[in-house]
Amino acid sequence: MEIFKFNILPMEDIERREAFKEAVNNCPLCGTGLKFEHEVDFLYNTVTEDCRCAECAMKIRTETYDLQ
Numbered sequence: 912m913e914i915f916k917f918n919i920l921p922m923e924d925i926e927r928r929e930a931f932k933e934a935v936n937n938c939p940l941c942g943t944g945l946k947f948e949h950e951v952d953f954l955y956n957t958v959t960e961d962c963r964c965a966e967c968a969m970k971i972r973t974e975t976y977d978l979q
C-alpha cells in the first residue's frame with residue numbers, strides 16, 4: 912500500500928504554468944495585477960468579464976462566457 916505519493920513536475924512545466932498565470936493575471940504593458948469585473952446576464956445566460964489595468968487606465972480585454 913502506498914501512503915505518500917508526490918507528483919513532482921519537471922521545472923519546464925512549472926515555468927510554463929507560471930508564465931501562463933502571469934499572462935492571464937497581469938497587464939501586458941506594465942506587469943501590474945489586473946482588476947476583473949463580472950456582469951451576469953440571466954436573460955442570455957452569459958457572464959461578461961472586463962479586465963482592466965489601474966496603472967495604465969486601460970481596458971485590456973473583454974470576454975463573454977456562457978453560463979452552464
Ligand SMILES: [Zn+2]
Binds near residue numbers: 942943966967968
Ligand atoms: Zn498596465
